[in-house]
Amino acid sequence: MLTLANLNLHYDKTAGANTRKKTGKKKRSTQVIFDLSLTINEGEKVAIIGPSGAGKSSLLHHIYQELTTRAALCSQRQGLVDNLSIYHNIFMGALARHHWLFNLVNLMRPFKQNLHDIAVLCQQLELDQPLTKKVDQLSGGQRQRVALARALYQQQDIFIGDEPFSALDPLMTSRLLNTVLAQHNSVIMVIHDRALAMSAFDRVIALDKGRLILDSQQQSIDQEQITALYQTSAIA
Amino acid sequence: MSQPKQLQPIPSLKNPQYALGYWQKVTLSIWLIALIILPFADIEIVNFDPFLELTRMANGLVTPDFFATEYLWQAIMQTVNFAIIGVCLGLVLGAPLALIYQHPLISSCCAFLRAIHEIFWALLFLQVFGLSPLTGILAISIPFAATFARVFHDIINQSSDSPLESIDSRADMISRFTYGKIAQVMPQLMSYTRYRFECALRSSAVLGFIGMPTLGFYMETAFRQGNYSEGAALLMIFIALIGTIRYWCPPKLLGVYLVIACVTLIDIPHIDSSLLVRFITHDILPPAIANAATLAEVQWSSLTAWFSALFLEQAVPGAIATITLALLALAATHFISLSAHMMASKHLWPAPLTWLGRFSLLIGRSVPEYILAFIFLMLLGPSMLPAIIALAIHNGCVIAYLVVKQSNAIAPQEMQISRLNQFNYHIMPTIYPSMMALMFYRFEIIVRETAVFGILGIMTLGFYIDSNFSEIRYSNALILIICTALLNVAIDIISRRLLKFEQTSQASC
Numbered sequence: 001m002l003t004l005a006n007l008n009l010h011y012d013k014t015a016g017a018n019t020r021k022k023t024g025k026k027k028r029s030t031q032v033i034f035d036l037s038l039t040i041n042e043g044e045k046v047a048i049i050g051p052s053g054a055g056k057s058s059l060l061h062h063i064y065q066e067l068t069t070r071a072a073l074c075s076q077r078q079g080l081v082d083n084l085s086i087y088h089n090i091f092m093g094a095l096a097r098h099h100w101l102f103n104l105v106n107l108m109r110p111f112k113q114n115l116h117d118i119a120v121l122c123q124q125l126e127l128d129q130p131l132t133k134k135v136d137q138l139s140g141g142q143r144q145r146v147a148l149a150r151a152l153y154q155q156q157d158i159f160i161g162d163e164p165f166s167a168l169d170p171l172m173t174s175r176l177l178n179t180v181l182a183q184h185n186s187v188i189m190v191i192h193d194r195a196l197a198m199s200a201f202d203r204v205i206a207l208d209k210g211r212l213i214l215d216s217q218q219q220s221i222d223q224e225q226i227t228a229l230y231q232t233s234a235i236a
Numbered sequence: 237m238s239q240p241k242q243l244q245p246i247p248s249l250k251n252p253q254y255a256l257g258y259w260q261k262v263t264l265s266i267w268l269i270a271l272i273i274l275p276f277a278d279i280e281i282v283n284f285d286p287f288l289e290l291t292r293m294a295n296g297l298v299t300p301d302f303f304a305t306e307y308l309w310q311a312i313m314q315t316v317n318f319a320i321i322g323v324c325l326g327l328v329l330g331a332p333l334a335l336i337y338q339h340p341l342i343s344s345c346c347a348f349l350r351a352i353h354e355i356f357w358a359l360l361f362l363q364v365f366g367l368s369p370l371t372g373i374l375a376i377s378i379p380f381a382a383t384f385a386r387v388f389h390d391i392i393n394q395s396s397d398s399p400l401e402s403i404d405s406r407a408d409m410i411s412r413f414t415y416g417k418i419a420q421v422m423p424q425l426m427s428y429t430r431y432r433f434e435c436a437l438r439s440s441a442v443l444g445f446i447g448m449p450t451l452g453f454y455m456e457t458a459f460r461q462g463n464y465s466e467g468a469a470l471l472m473i474f475i476a477l478i479g480t481i482r483y484w485c486p487p488k489l490l491g492v493y494l495v496i497a498c499v500t501l502i503d504i505p506h507i508d509s510s511l512l513v514r515f516i517t518h519d520i521l522p523p524a525i526a527n528a529a530t531l532a533e534v535q536w537s538s539l540t541a542w543f544s545a546l547f548l549e550q551a552v553p554g555a556i557a558t559i560t561l562a563l564l565a566l567a568a569t570h571f572i573s574l575s576a577h578m579m580a581s582k583h584l585w586p587a588p589l590t591w592l593g594r595f596s597l598l599i600g601r602s603v604p605e606y607i608l609a610f611i612f613l614m615l616l617g618p619s620m621l622p623a624i625i626a627l628a629i630h631n632g633c634v635i636a637y638l639v640v641k642q643s644n645a646i647a648p649q650e651m652q653i654s655r656l657n658q659f660n661y662h663i664m665p666t667i668y669p670s671m672m673a674l675m676f677y678r679f680e681i682i683v684r685e686t687a688v689f690g691i692l693g694i695m696t697l698g699f700y701i702d703s704n705f706s707e708i709r710y711s712n713a714l715i716l717i718i719c720t721a722l723l724n725v726a727i728d729i730i731s732r733r734l735l736k737f738e739q740t741s742q743a744s745c
Contacts, residue, residue: 068405069405069406072404073401073402074402075398075401075402077398077401078398078402079396079398079399079400079401079402080399081399081415081416081419081420082420083419083420083421083422083423084415084419084420088415088419091415092399092402092403092415092416093403093404095403095404095407095408095411095412095415096403096404096405096406096407096408096411098411099408100408100409100410100411100414103410103411103414103415104410104411104414107414107415107419147402150402151402154404156404
């Protein structure tokens with residue numbers, strides 16, 4: 001499905017906060033990924049872990065660029081349109097499935113079928129808010145679930161998520177994670193919860209300072225190694 | 237620990253230097269420039285007895301006569317009609333241009349069209365269409381379309397790209413753009429359009445000064461004839477009209493109003509196409525070209541002589557006067573914005589006093605500069621002073637209005653300090669940069685208005701343009717209008733280069 005060989009990434013190449021081309025004055029970029037080689041196969045559920053600043057988001061966005069036609073991205077920066085309702089924000093996932101005229105009419109007057117689909121999806125994600133509510137009135141956890149719903153509504157093969165559950169409680173996280181895993185053939189996800197990564201995913205990859213440190217496919221890894229990873233990083 | 241400490245002078249820090257901050261430097265330079273050019277400006281009070289006029293005006297103000305104006309209803313109707321149709325046409329023309337505004341050709345064309353004031357457009361169209369509504373509508377919609385193009389483009393550009401990132405990349409352009417971008421900035425676009433509608437009402441009224449049948453026409457007549465009671469009544473009606481836009485023109489009703497406006501528009505007279513042809517092929521051409529039958533016969537020497545005379549005797553002195561006046565007005569605007577903001581800030585006064593302050597801001601920003609200048613001209617006689625006062629009051633109030641909106645949204649510090657200290661140490665430092673940004677943004681508008689004041693008799697570029705129109709030298713007038721536009725564009729470019737701060741598009745008018 002995807003093979004990366006000796007990948008090197010620089011900060012301004014990622015979809016991080018500094019991507020704006022208008023601030024082109026500072027061409028100085030820092031390298032975030034060093035000589036990374038990785039193969040992900042069809043049907044794999046991969047968790048990416050690592051201390052903050054390890055280059056996880058950069059790697060994830062690069063992977064999304066590679067798989068963009070087949071994957072749905074649930075970015076850390078949600079990208080919700082505050083001025084639109086929950087319904088319309090989730091519907092944005094389906095834009096590619098309809099003609100632009102359909103989309104424009106839907107913007108003014110939602111279609112019944114989509115309304116029904118999205119209501120079901122919201123129920124699944126335990127989002128019990130009226131669909132007409134604007135997303136700027138939602139709490140952090142609710143917003144995150146709207147972003148998640150939009151990614152799910154893209155109905156793609158591959159799900160790429162950048163800490164999509166960071167604002168949710170552990171119980172809800174594991175319920176929603178199961179939904180995501182069930183609805184996608186392949187999943188690549190940056191996840192904060194190390195235990196959950198170990199238990200729910202087929203394969204765990206650990207990054208540190210832009211390098212691939214651990215890969216459960218090549219070596220068996222245990223809790224100790226991962227804890228060590230976080231500790232050395234904290235000291236350094 | 238609790239020993240009485242004596243401050244030990246640290247040897248290396250005997251005379252700590254405190255360098256001027258950026259905004260201090262900018263503020264000081266504005267005032268320094270104003271002080272330097274002040275001796276060269278013509279600011280004497282010419283009127284022999286301004287107080288006599290002032291008492292008569294005050295008298296009129298307390299005894300407004302709402303029934304003195306014949307055709308009052310029609311005048312209000314036409315003022316609103318021109319504004320509504322002008323804005324709608326401006327939107328239709330300007331909104332698509334906003335999408336391709338990044339093209340240098342489009343943006344420079346728009347900058348040029350924008351730089352020509354509504355009154356100059358009206359003076360041009362007046363020669364072709366006469367006093368037809370077409371003149372008023374086109375005069376408003378052309379510069380407005382150019383402004384819409386620029387501001388909409390800015391607003392769309394400032395919106396975040398992150399929604400686009402999460403939209404499936406296979407979706408078509410139109411869907412991506414409407415959902416990811418337009419939906420995001422729709423409230424800004426709407427509120428800017430509403431604000432421009434207010435501007436259009438002002439412009440529409442001002443067009444009355446050159447003869448269009450709007451409120452300005454009756455206002456000018458009343459003031460010129462000394463019917464101050466009638467003039468005051470018209471002014472009050474006009475301020476009320478602008479102050480209550482949100483009640484009588486909610487966005488939903490705009491379509492209805494547009495239909496009413498089109499129906500009630502006074503008849504568009506038949507346009508004499510031969511007049512149009514003659515105007516374009518003969519009247520606006522320089523005499524040396526217009527009189528020659530073929531290109532070979534053109535006397536180039538007389539053409540250059542004509543142009544250099546026009547340039548040196550009218551364009552240059554007019555431009556110098558325009559810039560002088562604009563710079564003085566900038567300093568005065570700074571003063572008025574500061575004091576007006578102080579007057580209406582809720583951080584300084586109890587609520588009822590701020591209502592009073594905000595009400596005076598409403599009056600200050602509702603009355604067009606042009607009408608203010610006209611009133612002060614009656615009081616003080618023809619010099620730059622009335623223009624400076626008018627520009628300062630109007631622009632100062634607009635800026636203060638926007639800044640008060642921002643500063644009232646600031647949460648007060650959780651600290652036991654007096655209101656005045658709070659204002660000076662928390663509110664002002666927070667708000668000052670955006671106040672200055674707004675002011676420089678309005679400088680473009682000040683220059684534009686300054687040129688127009690010439691029509692009132694102040695020797696700026698507009699004065700020469702107006703006299704050329706009345707002497708039926710259209711070619712001269714056209715050249716001077718182009719000079720004015722180029723001056724505006726140049727000032728705009730220079731000020732943008734000098735001061736690079738974030739564009740706050742809501743303020744442009």
